[in-house]
Amino acid sequence: MSKHLILNAFLMSTGHHEASWRMPETDVTSYRDVTHYQRLAQVAERGKMDSVFFADSPSIFGVNLERRPAEAIEPALLLTAMAVATERIGLVATSSTTYEEPYNLARTFASLDAISHGRAGWNVVTTADLKAGANFGMTEAPSHAERYRRAEEFLEVVLGLWGGWRDDSTVADKQSGVFHDSARVDVLDHVGEHFRVRGPLNVGRSEQGHPVIVQAGSSVPGMALAAAYAEAVFTAQPSIDDGRAFYDELKAATRKAGRNPDHIKILPGLVPIIGSTEAEAKAIEQQLDDLVVLDHPLDQLSADIGIPVDEIDLDAPLPDDIRPASDIQGNRARYELVVKLARSDDLTVRQLLLKLGSGRGHRSFTGTPEQVADDIELWFTSGAADGFNIMPAVLPSGLEAFVDHVVPILRQRGLFRDDYTGTTLREHYGLPVPQPRVTRLEASA
Amino acid sequence: MSKHLILNAFLMSTGHHEASWRMPETDVTSYRDVTHYQRLAQVAERGKMDSVFFADSPSIFGVNLERRPAEAIEPALLLTAMAVATERIGLVATSSTTYEEPYNLARTFASLDAISHGRAGWNVVTTADLKAGANFGMTEAPSHAERYRRAEEFLEVVLGLWGGWRDDSTVADKQSGVFHDSARVDVLDHVGEHFRVRGPLNVGRSEQGHPVIVQAGSSVPGMALAAAYAEAVFTAQPSIDDGRAFYDELKAATRKAGRNPDHIKILPGLVPIIGSTEAEAKAIEQQLDDLVVLDHPLDQLSADIGIPVDEIDLDAPLPDDIRPASDIQGNRARYELVVKLARSDDLTVRQLLLKLGSGRGHRSFTGTPEQVADDIELWFTSGAADGFNIMPAVLPSGLEAFVDHVVPILRQRGLFRDDYTGTTLREHYGLPVPQPRVTRLEASA
Numbered sequence: 001m002s003k004h005l006i007l008n009a010f011l012m013s014t015g016h017h018e019a020s021w022r023m024p025e026t027d028v029t030s031y032r033d034v035t036h037y038q039r040l041a042q043v044a045e046r047g048k049m050d051s052v053f054f055a056d057s058p059s060i061f062g063v064n065l066e067r068r069p070a071e072a073i074e075p076a077l078l079l080t081a082m083a084v085a086t087e088r089i090g091l092v093a094t095s096s097t098t099y100e101e102p103y104n105l106a107r108t109f110a111s112l113d114a115i116s117h118g119r120a121g122w123n124v125v126t127t128a129d130l131k132a133g134a135n136f137g138m139t140e141a142p143s144h145a146e147r148y149r150r151a152e153e154f155l156e157v158v159l160g161l162w163g164g165w166r167d168d169s170t171v172a173d174k175q176s177g178v179f180h181d182s183a184r185v186d187v188l189d190h191v192g193e194h195f196r197v198r199g200p201l202n203v204g205r206s207e208q209g210h211p212v213i214v215q216a217g218s219s220v221p222g223m224a225l226a227a228a229y230a231e232a233v234f235t236a237q238p239s240i241d242d243g244r245a246f247y248d249e250l251k252a253a254t255r256k257a258g259r260n261p262d263h264i265k266i267l268p269g270l271v272p273i274i275g276s277t278e279a280e281a282k283a284i285e286q287q288l289d290d291l292v293v294l295d296h297p298l299d300q301l302s303a304d305i306g307i308p309v310d311e312i313d314l315d316a317p318l319p320d321d322i323r324p325a326s327d328i329q330g331n332r333a334r335y336e337l338v339v340k341l342a343r344s345d346d347l348t349v350r351q352l353l354l355k356l357g358s359g360r361g362h363r364s365f366t367g368t369p370e371q372v373a374d375d376i377e378l379w380f381t382s383g384a385a386d387g388f389n390i391m392p393a394v395l396p397s398g399l400e401a402f403v404d405h406v407v408p409i410l411r412q413r414g415l416f417r418d419d420y421t422g423t424t425l426r427e428h429y430g431l432p433v434p435q436p437r438v439t440r441l442e443a444s445a
Numbered sequence: 446m447s448k449h450l451i452l453n454a455f456l457m458s459t460g461h462h463e464a465s466w467r468m469p470e471t472d473v474t475s476y477r478d479v480t481h482y483q484r485l486a487q488v489a490e491r492g493k494m495d496s497v498f499f500a501d502s503p504s505i506f507g508v509n510l511e512r513r514p515a516e517a518i519e520p521a522l523l524l525t526a527m528a529v530a531t532e533r534i535g536l537v538a539t540s541s542t543t544y545e546e547p548y549n550l551a552r553t554f555a556s557l558d559a560i561s562h563g564r565a566g567w568n569v570v571t572t573a574d575l576k577a578g579a580n581f582g583m584t585e586a587p588s589h590a591e592r593y594r595r596a597e598e599f600l601e602v603v604l605g606l607w608g609g610w611r612d613d614s615t616v617a618d619k620q621s622g623v624f625h626d627s628a629r630v631d632v633l634d635h636v637g638e639h640f641r642v643r644g645p646l647n648v649g650r651s652e653q654g655h656p657v658i659v660q661a662g663s664s665v666p667g668m669a670l671a672a673a674y675a676e677a678v679f680t681a682q683p684s685i686d687d688g689r690a691f692y693d694e695l696k697a698a699t700r701k702a703g704r705n706p707d708h709i710k711i712l713p714g715l716v717p718i719i720g721s722t723e724a725e726a727k728a729i730e731q732q733l734d735d736l737v738v739l740d741h742p743l744d745q746l747s748a749d750i751g752i753p754v755d756e757i758d759l760d761a762p763l764p765d766d767i768r769p770a771s772d773i774q775g776n777r778a779r780y781e782l783v784v785k786l787a788r789s790d791d792l793t794v795r796q797l798l799l800k801l802g803s804g805r806g807h808r809s810f811t812g813t814p815e816q817v818a819d820d821i822e823l824w825f826t827s828g829a830a831d832g833f834n835i836m837p838a839v840l841p842s843g844l845e846a847f848v849d850h851v852v853p854i855l856r857q858r859g860l861f862r863d864d865y866t867g868t869t870l871r872e873h874y875g876l877p878v879p880q881p882r883v884t885r886l887e888a889s890a
Contacts, residue, residue, distance in 0.1 A: 021617065021624060028617035028624075032649075034529060034560045058548055060647050065625035071615075072647045074556040080525040081560060084479060099546065103503055103580040111519040115479045115526060134643035135548040170516075172466065172473035177738045179466060179473075180510035198579035202505050202517045204477075293622045 005380055005415050006232075006265055006387025006429060007407070008092065009044040009399055010053040011037065013069040016271055017393035018357035019291035021068060025397060031069040034081045040396055041082035044089055047403030048417050050428040051090030051121060052082060053214075053234070053389055058099050059132040067296040076108050083116040090425030092121035092214055097154035098147055099127060099136045103197055105154075106161040109211045110203035118207030118424035122158075123214040123234065124225070126151045128332075144332060148221040153192045155213070155229050160188045161201040162210035163437025169204055186436075208424035209433040218246065218333040227253035231431050232265040234389050236334070236362045238341050243268055243384030265386040265429055268379070269362030272372045273393050274401040281366045288393060289354045297353040304328075304335055314350040318342040337361050359391050369405035376406075377415060450825055450860050451677075451710055451832025451874060452852070453537065454489040454844055455498040456482065458514040461716055462838035463802035464736035466513060470842060476514040479526045485841055486527035489534055492848030493862050495873040496535030496566060497527060498659075498679070498834055503544050504577040512741040521553050528561040535870035537566035537659055543592055544572060544581045547602035548642055554656045555607060555648035563652030563869035567603075568659040568679065569670070571596045573777075589777060593666040598637045600658070600674050605633045606646040607655035608882025614649055631881070653869035654878040663691065663778040672698035676876050677710040679834050681779070681807045683786050688713055688829030710831040710874055713824070714807030717817045718838050719846040726811045733838060734799045742798040749773075749780055759795040763787040782806050804836050814850035821851075822860060 013031035014021040021028050030036035041052050054075035075093035083091055091112060095105055105122075113120035126147035133141045142150070164186040171178050188199035215222070215230035226233050233250060237243035251261040273288075275281030294314070302309045306323035318339070328335045338361060342352045358364045365375050379385040392398025410416040426433060458476035459466040466473050475481035486497050499520035520538035528536055536557060540550055550567075558565035571592035578586045587595070609631040616623050633644030660667070660675035671678050678695060682688035696706040718733075720726030739759070747754045751768035763784070773780045783806055787797045803809045810820050824830040837843025855861040871878060 019622075022619045022622060024619075026619075028619070032559050038529070058552065058647070060645060065627040065630055066623050068624055070625055070647060071559075071649050073559055074521075074553050074648075076519075076522060077525045077553070077556045077560060080522045081529045084483070084526045084529060100549065101544065101546075101581055104545065104549075107503065108519050108522070111522045114477050114516075114518055115522060131643075134641075136546055137641040139641070174467045174469075174471075174473070177464075177467060177736070178511050179513055180515055182510045185510055196579075196582040196584070198576075200505060202503070202515060203519075204516050291622070 003430070004417055005376065005410060006267060007047075007049045007416065008051045008053045008090075008267060008387070008389045009040065009049050010055070010269065010389040010391045011040055011395065011399075012055065012391070013072075013395070015394035015398060016359050016362075016391040017288045018068055018297070019288050020394045022291040023288070023394055026394065030395075032071055032073060034073075034078065036396070037078050038082055038085040040399055041086050041089060043396060043399050043403055045086045047407045048420055049089060049390075049403070049407075050387070051092050051119075051425060052079070053092045053123070054078065054094060056094040056096070056125075057127055057129050057132050058096065059129055059135055064296045064299065067293055076112055079112055079120070080115055083112065083119065088119070088420045088423060090119045090121060090212070090428055091116055092123055092212070092425075094123040094125050094216070096125050096127035096132070097151040098142065099132060102154050102157040102195055103161065103201070106158040106201055107203055110162060110201060110206070113206035113208065113211045114203055118426070120206070121212035121214050121232070121425055123216055124151065124155065124229070125216055144219070144221065148225060150194050151225060152228075153194050155225075156192070157188070157190050157195050157197050159210075160190055160437055161197070161199050162205075163434070164188055164200040165204035166436045167205060205436070208426040209435075212425050212429065212431060222333060223250055223253060226250060226264065227257040227259070230264055232267060232429060234267050234269065236337055237268040237384070238337065238344070238363055240379055240382065240384050243379060244382065247384050263431055265431075267387050267389050268385050269359060269391050270376070270388045271359035271362055271364035271391045271393055272398070272402055272406065273358075273364060273366040274369060274372055274398070274405060276368065278367055278371070281368065285358075285366045288358065292354060292357045294350070294353055297357055298349075301338070301349070301353065304338065312349055315348050317346065318349060318352065334361055358393060362391055364393070369401075369409055372402075372406045373409040373413070376410065377413060380415065448875070449862055450821065450855060451712060452492075452494045452861065453496045453498045453535075453712060453832070453834045454485065454494050455500070455714065455834040455836045456485055456840065456844075457500065457836070458517075458840070460839035460843060461804050461807075461836040462733045463513055463742065464733050465839040467736040468733070468839055471839065475840075477516055477518060479518075479523065481841070482523050483527055483530040485844060486531050486534060488841060488844050488848055490531045492852045493865055494534060494835075494848070494852075495832070496537050496564075496870060497524070498537040498568070499523065499539060501539040501541070502572055502574050502577050503541065504574055504580055509741045509744065512738055521557055524557055524565070525560055528557065528564065533564070533865045533868060535564045535566060535657070535873055536561055537568055537657070537870075539568040539570050539661070541570050541572035541577070542596040542599035543587065544577060547599050547640055548606065548646070551603040551606040551646055552648055555646060555651070558651035558653065558656045559648055563871070565651070566657035566659050566677070566870055568661055569596065569600065569674070570661055589664070590666065593670060595639050596670060597673075598639050600670075601637070602633070602635050602640050602642050604655075605635055605882055606642070606644050607650075608879070609633055609645040610649035611881045612650060650881070653871040654880075657870050657874065657876060667778060668695055668698060671695060671709065672702040672704070675709055677712055677874060679712050679714065681782050682713040682829070683782065683789070683808055685824055685827065685829050688824060689827065692829050708876055710876075712832050712834050713830050714804060714836050715821070715833045716804035716807055716809035716836045716838055717843070717847055717851065718803075718809060718811040719814060719817055719843070719850060721813065723812055723816070726813065730803075730811045733803065737799060737802045739795070739798055742802055746783070746794070746798065749783065757794055760793050762791065763794060763797065779806055803838060807836055809838070814846075814854055817847075817851050818854040818858070821855065822858060825860065
């Protein structure tokens with residue numbers, strides 16, 4: 001088999017659908033039960049999927065605690081528990097450059113990479129959410145531009161710390177009594193606008209060199225950061241034409257940044273709702289939508305578009321006089337996506353909110369395993385995606401349905417691996433092992 | 446059995462002895478192998494010990510990479526891997542109030558507490574090490590006083606975040622569609638000298654309420670912080686008289702701070718070197734000491750006492766003209782301990798360094814299982830300790846010897862539990878479950 005699809009399992013508590021926890025099948029205690037996550041990782045690994053993936057924010061997600069599980073166990077800890085319950089599958093967590101220290105973050109992900117023998121990935125986000133900023137001393141959110149300037153320097157520091165160790169830094173020679181060779185561990189001595197970090201990091205290289213850099217911003221500065229650093233990009237694309245345009249643009253930008261465009265994998269999100277017949281799939285979707293309480297998403301939309309809740313008609317299209325995208329300091333790409341979704345499909349506000357409730361702006365597809373496989377194949381073969389972040393609406397059932405019924409079809413068609421051929425996330429993704437960044441040599445004294 | 450000893454297993458890579466990795470028995474790759482730590486936790490749990498414990502610093506420990514494993518996988522991740530490989534044993538990690546954000550730290554430990562169903566503890570340190578500061582933008586270490594002012598506010602924020610959730614905050618009522626009850630999740634809105642943190646935390650209460658607060662500073666401000674907040678204190682005490690004096694002083698200070706002195710457990714460190722005969726134990730000690738390369742500890746001592754290496758005579762006592770303790774902005778309690786150790790036992794510098802090499806200033810005891818048990822019993826029954834942080838010189842063998850040969854003797858004497866009677870760390874330690882801190886109620890809007 002030549003080049004194949006990448007398939008990540010993007011996991012979220014009881015599922016991505018807003019109402020997943022209200023389904024009769026759902027165990028409402030599972031969202032904070034580590035064995036739930038371990039089992040999900042095992043299901044994804046049974047399907048030979050590339051990785052499991054977590055979103056994250058250091059705050060209570062969204063506007064209201066009432067409508068879905070708001071607790072979120074720290075993803076690096078969850079992935080550690082999943083690492084020791086699996087053998088091969090990659091482990092990707094989101095962490096923010098705005099509310100962490102680069103030394104701590106570099107260490108956490110290098111630790112996950114050590115524990116998992118080279119299966120870790122870091123999804124770099126700049127976290128727009130004002131609620132997060134308020135947990136870190138901020139009285140207003142940093143501007144979009146400032147967040148990205150900090151993110152770039154943050155990445156340089158993290159890559160520099162990771163790159164300070166080499167494959168031969170550790171000697172462990174009992175005879176001579178030398179454990180690490182200090183001439184082969186580089187001090188970083190970074191001094192920049194936001195950070196001053198000496199190093200070296202206290203965790204060395206892993207079997208894949210260092211964690212894979214994933215990125216999820218699709219705004220203009222987000223794409224620039226991706227072109228310069230990202231090895232995989234998670235993106236929300238509402239249609240195949242949008243997907244193709246984004247794919248072409250980002251691959252071109254990556255080439256322009258002097259990098260091999262094959263070394264950046266573009267992975268749109270996809271919420272598959274799967275039934276053995278189309279009617280069964282539609283019935284599951286309807287059941288989920290019927291369980292959505294619209295007050296929370298309506299509050300969120302109202303805040304986004306700058307129009308009070310009581311002036312929004314649920315059964316009319318989105319009003320014309322919404323705020324311009326240029327006013328958004330938060331997640332601008334998401335805002336633009338929501339507006340585009342509403343306008344292009346001519347949705348009522350209610351239809352828009354239900355669509356957002358199923359995968360928070362990501363594309364959903366409802367159908368039989370064959371139909372889901374057709375959709376995935378079409379995007380992949382027509383140059384709109386290198387693979388997908390699969391976002392099951394309900395967990396674990398949605399992931400099980402995907403692994404047991406869609407993956408075998410993709411495999412029959414030669415689009416997906418029969419088994420893992422490597423042991424690291426870089427091997428699964430087909431990415432090169434990064435070389436140590438030898439900035440300068442200095443004995444650590 | 447009435448009140449019994451507390452026994453923690455303080456773990457460190459290949460063992461606490463500086464030369465542990467050079468022993469013929471040691472697998473030099475174990476220090477970054479998660480299964481090594483999982484097995485150690487299982488050995489400690491087989492012995493029904495109270496907890497496993499990790500020290501930590503966000504830097505390369507000590508002065509020189511050459512002399513022992515300097516890599517240190519993030520302890521909260523290691524403890525997560527150990528949590529899912531065990532059922533009962535407590536899980537305590539050190540983390541610094543100087544180089545972390547309180548929201549992130551509160552979340553990490555609450556996450557470990559959720560994953561382990563109430564077995565987590567946080568050992569609060571203020572991290573004096575200049576090398577750590579240089580990884581976090583500092584060009585000089587913050588003063589001792591400033592570190593403790595920050596630590597106190599940090600603790601208030603963390604306890605406030607943990608205390609924002611109650612046992613009944615999560616309703617998960619499928620019928621009404623209410624997941625968390627926002628009227629039962631408190632916003633913190635902390636505004637202080639160092640921090641401004643709104644909350645609520647995105648992880649709720651555990652089976653033990655929140656993680657146990659452990660503390661390890663034995664300086665004057667360290668003891669004040671312990672008296673106000675600590676539920677367990679880890680301390681280095683060179684003799685039983687020192688131990689008794691410290692015990693009495695801290696229990697009195699805790700009473701004076703308005704707390705029940707039974708709710709602060711005092712746990713000196715102890716490095717047991719165990720042989721089936723006294724001669725065998727002494728031979729193990731000698732073998733370890735013969736493997737120590739003295740350059741690294743000598744550099745460290747030289748930096749501590751402010752006298753150049755080439756002016757120190759290894760076979761003479763510590764010079765008289767060393768710097769006064771009041772000049773130390775770093776770990777002042779440790780400095781005082783080192784000097785006291787040298788002076789009171791009339792040690793040569795070489796003897797002092799070997800003693801420090803075995804447990805970094807903690808008391809070591811070499812003998813048969815009976816003798817080690819006698820020593821522990823004497824300290825416990827004469828009011829010098831509520832238990833011990835057991836620091837095996839070599840891992841795993843030192844922990845196995847303790848669990849298999851010393852613990853059964855302590856059990857026969859009625860000093861230690863036959864089996865766990867509870868499931869949480871608070872239950873093992875005999876500590877009360879903390880109540881939520883209801884500061885004010887506010888719907889999280």
